[in-house]
Structures are given as structure tokens and as C-alpha cells.
Amino acid sequence: MTKLTQKTRIKIEPSSRDSISSWLDVLTSMLAVPDAQRAQVRDELEDHLRSRVDDLLIVGKPEPEAVQIAVAELGETAELAKLITHAHTRTNPRRKIMNATLIAAALAGMSFGGYTFINGTGAPSTTPSNGGAVPVVVPGETRKEIAKSEPPTRMVNIEDQPLLFTFQQVASDFGYTLNAQSLPIPMVRDLQNRLVRVNGEYTLEGVMQYLIMTSLQHATVLTTEIHGDGIELLTYEESLRRETAVKTYSLDWSNFETAQNVFHTLQEVVGNGQYSQFFTASFIGDQLVVDARPQAHEQVENILSKAKLAYEALALKEKTRQEYTIARIKDEYERVQSELVTVKKEKSIEGNANQTLRLQIIPMRDRQDEARKKIEMEIVDHEQRLNELGFQIEELEMRHTCLRELLIDSEYEALINFLETSPQDQPSASGRHTATISGDGLRAGKYEVPAGLTLSRFIASAGGYDAAGDARVSLKRLGSTRELGTIREVVTGQWSDIVIFADDEIIISAAND
Amino acid sequence: MLTLKQDHSELVVLSVLAIGPSYGYAISKAIAARSDGHFKLSPSGMYPLLTKLEKNGLVTTSWEEVKAAGADPDSTGRRRKWYTLSPKGHKQLAKRIELHRQTQSIIDGFVSQSTTPELANG
Numbered sequence: 001m002t003k004l005t006q007k008t009r010i011k012i013e014p015s016s017r018d019s020i021s022s023w024l025d026v027l028t029s030m031l032a033v034p035d036a037q038r039a040q041v042r043d044e045l046e047d048h049l050r051s052r053v054d055d056l057l058i059v060g061k062p063e064p065e066a067v068q069i070a071v072a073e074l075g076e077t078a079e080l081a082k083l084i085t086h087a088h089t090r091t092n093p094r095r096k097i098m099n100a101t102l103i104a105a106a107l108a109g110m111s112f113g114g115y116t117f118i119n120g121t122g123a124p125s126t127t128p129s130n131g132g133a134v135p136v137v138v139p140g141e142t143r144k145e146i147a148k149s150e151p152p153t154r155m156v157n158i159e160d161q162p163l164l165f166t167f168q169q170v171a172s173d174f175g176y177t178l179n180a181q182s183l184p185i186p187m188v189r190d191l192q193n194r195l196v197r198v199n200g201e202y203t204l205e206g207v208m209q210y211l212i213m214t215s216l217q218h219a220t221v222l223t224t225e226i227h228g229d230g231i232e233l234l235t236y237e238e239s240l241r242r243e244t245a246v247k248t249y250s251l252d253w254s255n256f257e258t259a260q261n262v263f264h265t266l267q268e269v270v271g272n273g274q275y276s277q278f279f280t281a282s283f284i285g286d287q288l289v290v291d292a293r294p295q296a297h298e299q300v301e302n303i304l305s306k307a308k309l310a311y312e313a314l315a316l317k318e319k320t321r322q323e324y325t326i327a328r329i330k331d332e333y334e335r336v337q338s339e340l341v342t343v344k345k346e347k348s349i350e351g352n353a354n355q356t357l358r359l360q361i362i363p364m365r366d367r368q369d370e371a372r373k374k375i376e377m378e379i380v381d382h383e384q385r386l387n388e389l390g391f392q393i394e395e396l397e398m399r400h401t402c403l404r405e406l407l408i409d410s411e412y413e414a415l416i417n418f419l420e421t422s423p424q425d426q427p428s429a430s431g432r433h434t435a436t437i438s439g440d441g442l443r444a445g446k447y448e449v450p451a452g453l454t455l456s457r458f459i460a461s462a463g464g465y466d467a468a469g470d471a472r473v474s475l476k477r478l479g480s481t482r483e484l485g486t487i488r489e490v491v492t493g494q495w496s497d498i499v500i501f502a503d504d505e506i507i508i509s510a511a512n513d
Numbered sequence: 514m515l516t517l518k519q520d521h522s523e524l525v526v527l528s529v530l531a532i533g534p535s536y537g538y539a540i541s542k543a544i545a546a547r548s549d550g551h552f553k554l555s556p557s558g559m560y561p562l563l564t565k566l567e568k569n570g571l572v573t574t575s576w577e578e579v580k581a582a583g584a585d586p587d588s589t590g591r592r593r594k595w596y597t598l599s600p601k602g603h604k605q606l607a608k609r610i611e612l613h614r615q616t617q618s619i620i621d622g623f624v625s626q627s628t629t630p631e632l633a634n635g
Contacts, residue, residue: 043592051538075557087561
């Protein structure tokens with residue numbers, strides 16, 4: 001197999017994404033629907049949001065505010081995702097009851113009221129939420145602890161304080177410390193300068209979502225992750241980046257060309273797709289190394305699995321085509337070989353007859369009668385025939401050599417060696433040699449056979465196949481044995497014209513052996 | 514402003530689509546405009562409803578590529594989903610209108626009986 005030796009590395013940079021795209025990322029990650037439907041929902045909501053923003057810009061709203069209003073009008077993100085998912089997966093009422101039970105049972109193991117989190121494998125999961133527009137992300141370790149009880153609420157009363165300070169104050173009220181170290185400095189400054197007012201009874205998740213909503217005019221959406229007794233405030237992009245993992249996929253089933261095609265497909269589909277952020281793919285030898293988000297890995301696995309199936313189907317088709325071609329070459333080779341033996345035999349007979357006539361004409365060299373003329377004419381005819389046979393043999397030998405090389409190039413060298421005969425096994429000048437039939441179904445014994453006798457005629461002369469047509473025939477030649485099929489198949493099929501050589505053994509075994 | 518209840522939403526959306534094909538945002542604007550701003554169908558109510566109508570065969574859908582004004586002609590635009598009332602949707606709308614009129618008529622009967630004395634006294 002050809003191995004990929006050069007190293008190709010293509011990095012797909014994350015495209016610049018605005019708040020709407022980021023919000024759509026959040027929403028679509030919450031949809032529990034097939035990928036195709038997810039993409040359609042995203043397209044439709046994107047059209048809605050951008051149409052709405054266009055209208056708000058026309059009436060004089062600044063773009064950040066227009067985006068904020070448009071997103072806010074869509075309602076609470078998790079609730080919207082739930083309603084859309086429900087609409088897409090709606091079934092008949094009876095089934096719905098069963099599904100509701102199953103879903104409730106499933107959710108009970110992985111979520112708690114209102115919280116959205118990243119599960120242990122890094123895949124986002126969601127549950128209904130009761131306020132805000134973006135998910136609060138909670139690591140898997142804290143899941144069980146929080147799931148034990150309803151999320152606590154606190155009275156939050158903050159008047160016109162900087163947003164970052166408010167995040168810290170709220171975290172402190174709920175017994176957490178806030179960490180915003182991974183945020184870019186310009187964003188931290190902006191959060192310090194923006195004043196916010198919060199008044200009411202909130203869960204931790206609810207108030208965090210409210211605060212995140214107020215920061216939506218940033219180019220990047222914020223999110224939070226809980227680690228022990230700390231809450232980390234980070235960009236949504238950063239939270240996605242942390243989901244990424246490096247995986248290695250073996251392409252040892254493919255050839256160089258297929259591997260290249262697969263690589264380009266991955267760039268097209270995954271590299272430009274919904275989960276293209278942080279997608280990096282490299283080839284090292286026959287290994288594909290992918291650094292990407294879990295959803296992108298799923299796409300890669302899916303594409304590789306389909307590509308492998310397609311490649312195997314193609315390889316099988318090619319193998320069948322080659323085998324068919326080889327079978328045809330083999331048939332032709334055997335036909336030429338048989339014809340060559342026949343023609344050589346005829347030339348030998350012709351030469352002998354010519355030699356006899358030349359001997360006959362020697363005592364007649366002083367005669368000019370009709371008898372001598374007749375012999376001379378016969379000699380001319382024989383010479384002409386010998387010439388024709390010589391050309392025929394030359395042509396057949398060329399074809400024989402050519403076909404032999406074709407077969408040797410194929411995987412049939414062993415077969416060639418089996419079918420070929422060495423010079424000492426060529427038919428004798430007398431035109432007769434011995435061959436054996438053993439086993440049941442035909443008259444067993446050692447036969448003296450004429451040169452050029454074909455297998456079918458040999459079998460016919462040993463009793464024919466009418467009585468034992470289903471008995472199986474094997475040919476032992478030069479120490480190797482090859483099964484040829486039933487007597488009926490041998491006599492009527494591709495093996496019928498094989499020429500019997502000296503010391504060949506035809507082995508007959510009963511059909512039920 | 515009144516928020517439409519689900520039962521009324523279907524009737525209103527089907528009525529909007531009876532005029533001609535439309536898309537999500539345009540439908541929400543049409544509802545607000547035709548009710549003089551009294552009715553509002555929120556996106557979280559409308560999109561699931563449109564999905565339900567599509568699944569039930571009451572509307573058919575198609576996609577159109579939309580480009581912003583002044584966008585590069587070679588660039589890819591966003592995709593817009595259009596909804597068209599199907600023959601089944603027309604039949605459903607006719608049934609809903611008939612049902613609405615019957616209900617309206619019955620309620621009018623109650624309302625007129627309860628207000629007549631007051632009017633008489635007034």
C-alpha cells in the first residue's frame with residue numbers, strides 16, 4: 001500500500017462571528033434534532049434576527065442595541081430551543097406520553113432545573129431555563145451535588161454598578177468567587193465601565209443569564225463555568241475552545257489518492273461547517289490527526305466511515321473486473337497453447353511426409369515422366385503448407401509469449417507454472433505418450449495417448465461423462481494437483497481443450513466425496 | 514398589546530398565509546400590522562407553530578437566498594424559508610373560520626342577553 005509520506009497541514013481559522021452568530025451557536029447547540037433540521041432552524045432564525053435588526057437600524061437604533069433587542073424578542077433561549085425541539089419531534093399523543101416519561105427519566109440523570117451544562121464528554125446538553133438568553137455552563141463534577149436540591153434563590157439589589165463588579169458581587173452573594181482572568185482586556189474594561197441595575201429574587205443561573213444578556217452587544221457572547229466554589233466568566237468562544245480534543249484516525253485502509261480525497265472532503269464539510277471553529281486537520285503518514293470540537297469529531301467519524309465503505313466497494317468492483325479480465329486472458333492463453341501444439345504436430349507430420357516424398361524422388365531424378373511430376377507437385381504443396389504452418393507457429397508463439405507475460409504480471413504465475421510444460425514433456429516425435437486416469441467414474445488405468453489429445457476427448461475415450469457427470473475431475477501435472485470441476489463441466493467448459501501431456505494424471509472422485 | 518393564544522395563533526397564521534406565501538418575520542409583522550399592533554405572536558410561539566403546520570401538511574415550504582442591500586453579488590446570502598398554504602391548509606382554514614363564527618355567534622348570544630337589561634335601563 002502506498003503510504004502518505006508528505007505532511008500536509010491546513011488550519012481553518014475561525015471566521016469572524018458577530019453576536020447573532022454566537023447566539024445562534026448557543027441556540028442550535030441546545031436543539032435535540034437531527035443535524036439537517038438544526039441547520040434549517042438556524043437559517044430561519046438567522047433570517048428573522050437579521051431582518052429585525054435591519055428594521056431597527058432603519059428606525060435609528062444603534063447596531064448593538066438593535067441586535068440586543070432582536071435577540072431579546074426571541075425570548076429565553078433554552079425555552080425557545082425546547083419549543084422548537086418539541087415541535088420537530090412531536091408525535092401522536094399516545095407516543096408522546098411514553099416519550100415524556102423516557103425524556104424525564106433521561107433528564108433526571110443529567111440535569112437540574114434551569115441549568116445548562118457541558119456533560120462529561122464535552123457535548124453540550126440543555127434543560128429548560130427560566131430567564132436570560134445564554135447558557136450557564138456547569139462542569140460535570142458539580143452536576144450531582146447541585147442536582148440534589150432545587151437551586152437556591154437570593155434577593156439581588158444592585159443599583160447602577162459596573163457590570164464586572166456586579167458579576168463579582170452576585171457570585172459572592174451565592175458563595176462563589178468570580179474569576180474573569182481569561183477575558184480579553186478590552187472586554188474587561190468595557191465590563192468595568194458599563195453600569196447595570198438588578199433588582200429581584202434570582203437563582204444563581206437566572207441572575208448570571210440576566211447579566212450576560214446585558215453584555216450581548218459585545219462581538220463575543222459571554223458564558224460562565226462553575227469550578228468547585230469558583231465561577232469563571234469567559235467568552236463563549238473560549239468555552240468552545242476548551243471542548244476541543246485531539247484525536248487520531250487511521251487511514252491505513254485507503255490509498256494515497258483516496259486519502260487526499262477524504263482530506264479535501266473534511267476541509268469542505270467540517271472545515272466550512274457549523275462546527276468549524278478550532279478545527280485543525282493534519283496528515284502524518286497514514287494517520288489523520290484532528291483537533292476539533294466534539295461535534296466536529298462526530299462529523300469526521302461519520303465521513304471517514306462512509307468514505308471507507310465507498311472505498312471498499314470500489315476496490316471490490318475493481319478486483320472483480322481484474323479477475324474477469326484475467327480469466328479471459330487465461331482462457332485465451334490455454335487456447336493458443338493448445339493450438340500451438342496442434343499446429344506443431346501438423347508441421348511435424350507435414351515435414352515427415354515431405355521428407356518421404358523427397359526420398360521417393362531421388363531414384364527418379366533421371367526420369368521426366370508424369371509420376372515424377374506428380375511427386376514434385378506434391379513436394380511443392382507440402383513445402384508451401386510447411387511455410388504456412390511455420391508462419392502460423394511464429395504468430396502463435398508471439399501470442400503465447402505475450403499472453404504468458406500478461407498472466408505472469410497478474411497474480412497467476414503459479415497457475416502458469418502449473419499449466420506450462422517443460423521441454424522434456426513436449427509430445428514426442430512419435431506423437432504418443434502415456435497418461436493415467438485414476439479413481440471412480442471412468443475406466444481407470446494407464447493410457448497411451450496421441451500427442452495433442454485434448455482432455456475432453458481423453459475423457460470421452462475413457463468412458464465419457466454420461467454415467468458419472470457429477471464426479472469431480474482433478475489434473476495432476478508436474479507434481480501439482482488442481483481441481484477442474486465436474487466431468488460435465490470439464491468436458492463442456494473452459495478446460496475441455498487442455499492438451500494431455502506425458503505423465504498427466506486425471507483423478508476422478510465421486511460426487512459425494 | 515395582546516399576546517395571541519395558541520388556539521387563535523393557528524387561525525391567524527393560516528389567514529395571513531391565505532393572502533399569499535410569506536416567511537417567519539414577515540408573518541409576525543403582518544399580524545402586528547393587521548391588528549393595528551394589538552396582537553403579537555412571539556417567535557417562540559410562531560416558529561414551533563409553523564413547524565407543526567408544516568408537519569401536518571397544512572403549509573408547504575421552500576427556501577430562497579437573500580442578500581443584504583449592497584452585498585457582494587458573488588457572496589453567499591442568508592437563507593429564507595417561505596411558507597405557502599397547501600390545499601389541505603385552505604380546507605383547515607375554512608373549517609377554523611366556520612368554527613370561529615359559530616363560537617362567536619354563541620358568545621354574542623350570551624353577551625347580548627347580559628347587556629340588554631343595562632341598555633334598557635340606561
